[in-house]
Amino acid sequence: MTVSNNVGDWLDIGPVSQISPGNARTLPVRGGEEIAIFHTLDNQFYALVNKCPHKQGPLSQGIVHGNVVACPLHNWNISLKSGEALGSDEGCVPTVPLKVDAGRIYLLREAVIPSRTARKAA
Amino acid sequence: MDFQVGNESRTEDGAVILIPAEGVREHLVVVGNGMAGCRAIEELLARDAGRYRVTIFGAEPHVNYNRIMLSPVLAGEKTFEDIVINSRQWYDENDIELIAGDPVTAIDRAAKTVTSRSGRTVGYDKLLIATGSDPFIIPVPGKDLPGVISFRDMKDVDTMLEAAANGGGAVVIGGGLLGLEAAHGLTLRGMKVTVIHLMPTLMERQLDEAAGWLLKTALEGRGQTILTGADTAEIYGEGQVEGVRLKDGRDIPASLVVMAVGIRPSVALAREAGLDIGRGIRVDDHMVTSDPDVFAVGECVEHDGNVYGLVAPLWDMCRSLADGLTDRHTGYRGSVTSTKLKVAGLDVFSAGDFSGGEGCEDIVLRDASRGVYKRVVVKDDKVIGAVLYGDTADGGWYFDLLRKGEDVGEIRDLLIFGQAFASGGGQADPKAAVAALSDDAEICGCNGVSKGQVVACVEAGNCTLDAVRATCKASASCGSCTGLVETLLAVTLGDDYSGERATRTVCKCTSFGHDDVRREIVAQGMKSIPEVMHKLHWSTPDGCSSCRPALNYYLLCALPGGYRDDQQSRFVNERMHANIQKDGTYSVVPRMWGGLTNPRELRAIADVVEKYNAPMVKVTGGQRLDIFGIRKEDLPAVWADLNAAGMVSGHAYGKSLRTVKTCVGSEWCRFGTQDSTGLGVKIERMTWGSWMPHKFKIAASGCPRNCAEATIKDFGVVCVDSGYELHVGGNGGIHVRATDLLCKVATEQEALDYCAAFIQLYREEARYLERTAPWIGRVGVDYVKSRIVEDDEGREALRARFLFSQSFSQEDPWARRAGGEDAELHQHLAEVRPMEFVV
Structure with missing residues (x-):
């Protein structure tokens, strides 16, 4: 599936059923950062840039517990809510505003698409 | 408005008050005769009964009834008459015109009229939309068959009662609040009920995994079949529903299908009228829509970004609406909601936010013997969420603490024990709470030991946990009261007791050690991770990245063939069946039995390397080839290509049997004493695919020159003229450890049998992530010998258990993935191509 021409501030990336609880899926962005979308066992959804602040490990492949993901490379625990490394580790990965509406997942368009952000800033 | 001149009066200070005359009161038309519409009118009447002339349109041919009580009607606990809120008499007495069974189908805001299905057009001054919500019907084939209904109104209940009268099977699609209440009612009415729920947890919006598991277990105990993680493919039948087919092929016969997957604000009418619609009809704090003369309340509205599907917010909205309509604007500020499941005998409560987050702290209490799970989420010393079961x-x-945002800092430590404890005289110390227990309070449920008995036991000189366990038996069985017993030791002995448990716990989520957990899983016959966490009083709702993989392994080991592997508890490599590398790509290692290969395999590997542009191929230390730089999306295709050449997963990624390294042995080598290559192949065929506490390496050398380096492997065979030396517990890692000699056997078959038995002993007794070297360092090689060498019967039993377990695990995981299983693990959710990047 290719999402290319959604209108509005929110990008519809499909139904919640595409990500089973405890899992994450990825959303590559041409010209931008790949985004990881998480579904926790408590049925919450979060989106982060798919790069651990430590060594850029793909967070989407980590074990999700509570609202934390453990990076698959070196087991850093990253908060899904804030993107911050927990415990004694330091670092932060950007979060992407996400909302769930009527069973579908939406990401804030301008946080996803880099050129638009750049245009706005200009 | 047309005010008659004669109805003008003056107050003492001369202000003019206009009083609308009878007959020209403003006309308030209500669309919707449900709970919200009627409640709004009740609130209005209570404030100013004569203010408006009221007409109510209702789609159903009934007076106003309490929709949330449909469940008890279905269950036979109430009749329709019992749940009527306002009888005909109420409408008459308050001069309300009720047009029932004739829904409004159009609103003309310019002309200020509404038109009903029968063609009746009525003018309004003020319009209140209270259309509630529509059940969400999943778009599967057969959704329109007779016998497929939702659970929304009295007609649905009648249909269910008719179906129940004929008995047979019913399927409820949706394991949320509504679906479970429907399932409960139908079960009581004698139907065989199956609940199909897409998510793995029942009522996942209100409950966490732990409480959902308890609920599922309880409902199954009542005879319902609960299928979680089940996706409906189609509803089938000839002219009438006959059953439901799931996407995994399962088929459930049913004469009734109830769809209770969710509700959506009913906004079609408002949308056609051109009102501002988001997820619901958008209203301000006074329930005014984008048209100042049109109001909306209830489940059809969106307020401040929120829509509600519960009854409590509706009461708040109606109060604000009535205040506004009578010129004393107060304003609605949104609602905090709580949920209780209305199923007799099952106590389930949830409120607020329990998704966790920064600064949030979970306080969890599990009492397995009473079937109780309590979880309170605290943030900044305030309660923000709660889940209670049992x-x-x-x-x-x-809920009260939550709504009021009260500071609970003072009572935090006792909060979870409930109001009676936490408010009881400022005992800000859990010890005090235990000290306050009466002497006959039961401490150990398993052995029926009271607090008085434990204290007496301690006072008699048993000053350690072990001593207490040995004498009065408290905490000697399931161990779940260990914390209480320790607290009693501390209370009784004062400063003389400083705690003692030296065994390391599995992780911070539990006070149990690995061995305790394994013992209890077997002893109590536990079957799932949530069950273990519940029965062993886990302090977190769903564990962490340390305990989840450990529990998954322990259950897998305890229940060969009977446990469904939890992918969410697997480390990435085991979930993806490949080794993640620092750049996020994977390396792929196909199995080469005993290090042997052939042109066909080598060609297939070469082709894969070229086809997928693998930047590197390397010979591993375990005598096989490692293909680097494969993207997760390409893994299934790579595996399909390798499978086609007869190769299977090498499990180079797993806590499992890795390789069996061999030397060429007697077939070629001038020094070889036995066929070490052939033996290695046989061992690998027997042991591949097995999950273990940690990775496990084997080698077979053909003579004592030991070219296969068998004496630094977990299990090593060194062939000699007279037979086979078996070595165990070697490791070539950070701490190099040479093997211990286990024994010498005469035949190849014995070498295989001892190997199987040793692996099973390691699988059953080592701790998760403990290699054989530290394990044997801990238990001693003499212990291993006593089990494997000196106990023939025990060895044979271990071997048999290993082979039984292997009968379930020797299926190539690559073949399943190449065949399309778990495809979502490999595919991107979608791809974003901003316009400027679309070619």
């Missing part, structure tokens, strides 16, 4: 007595209290 004992909901304190639900109201927690």
Whole structure:
């Protein structure tokens, strides 16, 4: 599936059923950062840039517990809510505003698409 | 408005008050005769009964009834008459015109009229939309068959009662609040009910995994079949529903299908009228829509970004609406909601936010013997969420603390024990709470030991946990009261007792060690991770990245063939069946039995390397080839290509049997004493695919020159003229450890049998992530010998258990993935191509 021409501030990336609880899926962005979308066992959804602040490990492949993901490379625990490394580790990965509406997942368009952000800033 | 001149009066200070005359009162038309519409009118009447002339349109041919009580009607606990809120008499007495069974189908805001299905057009001055919500019907084939209904109104209940009268099977699609209440009612009415729920947890919006598991277990105990993680493919039948087919092929016969997957604000009418619609009809704090003369309340509205599907917010909205309509604007500020499941005998409560987050702290209490799970989420010393199962007595209290945002810092330590404890005289110390227990309070449920008995035991000189366990037996069985017993030791001995448990716990989520957990899983016959966490009083709702993989392994080991592997508890490599590399790509290692290969395999590997542009191929230390730089999306295709050449997963990624390294042995080598290559192949065929506490390497050398380096492997065979030396517990890692000699055997078959038995002993007794070297360092090689060498019967039993377990695990995981299983693990959710990047 290719999402290319959604209108509005929110990008519809499909139904919640595409990500089973405890899992994450990825959303590559041409010209931008790949985004990881998480579904926790408590049925919450979060989106982060798919790069651990430590060594850029793909967070989407980590074990999700509570609202934390453990990076698959070196087991850093990253908060899904804030993107911050927990415990004694330091670092932060950007979060992407996400909302769930009527069973579908939406990401804030301008946080996803880099050129638009750049245009706005200009 | 047309005010008649004669109805003008003056107050003492001369202000003019206009009083609308009878007959020209403003006309308030209400669309919707449900709970919200009628409640709004009740609130209005209570404030100013004569203010408006009221007409109510209702789609159903009934007076106003309490929709949330449909469940008890279905269950036979109430009749329709019992749940009527306002009888005909109420409408008459308050001069309300009720047009029932004739829904409004159009609103003309310019002309200020509404038109009903029968063609009746009525003018309004003020319009209130209270259309509620529509059940969400999943778009599967057969959704329109007779016998497929939702659970929304009295007609649905009648249909269910008719179906129940004929008995047979019913399927409820949706394991949320509504679906479970429907399932409960139908079960009581004698139907065989199957609940199909897409998510793995029942009522996942209100409950966490732990409480959902308890609920599922309880409902199954009542005879319902609960299928979680089940996706409906189609509803089938000839002219009438006959059953439901799931996407995994399962088929459930049913004469009734109830769809209770969710509701959506009913906004079609408002949308056609051109009102501002988001997820619901958008209203301000006074329930005014984008048209100042049109109001909306209830489940059809969106307020401040929120829509509500519960009854409590509706009461708040109606109050604000009535205040506004009578010129004393107060304003609605949104609602905090709580949920209680209306199924007799099952106490389930949830409120607020329990998704966790920064600064949030979970306080969890599990009492397995009473079937109680309580979880309170605290942030900045305030309660922000609560989930209660089995004992909901304190639900109201927690909800009250939550709504009022009260500071609970003072009572934090006792909060979870409930209002009685936490408010009881400022005992800000859990020890005090235990000290306050009466002497006959039961401490150990398993052995029936009271607090008085434990204290007496301690006072008699048993000053350690072990001593207490040995004498009065408290905490000697399931161990779940260990914390209480320790607290009693501390209370009784004072400063003389400083705690003692030296065994390391599995992780910070539990006070149990690995061995305790394994013992209890077997002893109590536990079957799932949530069950273990519940029965062993886990302090977190769903564990962490340390305990989840450990529990998954322990269950897998305890229940060969009977446990469904939890992918969410697997480390990435085991979930993806490949080794993640630092750049996020994977390396792929196909199995080469005993290090042997052939042109066909080598060609297939070469082709894969070229086809997928693998930047590197390397010979591993375990005598096989490692293909680097494969993207997760390409893994299934790579595996399909390798499978086609007869190769299977090498499990180079797993806590499992890795390789069996061999030397060429007697077939070629001038020094070889036995066929070490052939033996290695046989061992690998026997042991591949097995999950273990940690990775496990084997080698077979053909002579004591030991070219296969068998004496630094987990299990090593060194062939000699007279037979086979078996070595165990070697490791070539950070701490190099040479093997211990286990024994010498005469035949190849014995070498295989001892190997199987040793692996099973390691699988059953080592701790998760403990290699054989530290394990044997801990238990001693003499212990291993006593089990494997000196106990023939025990060895044979271990071997048999290993082979039984292997009968379930020797299926190539690559073949399943190449065939399309778990495809979502490999595919991107979608791809974003901003316009400027679309070619």
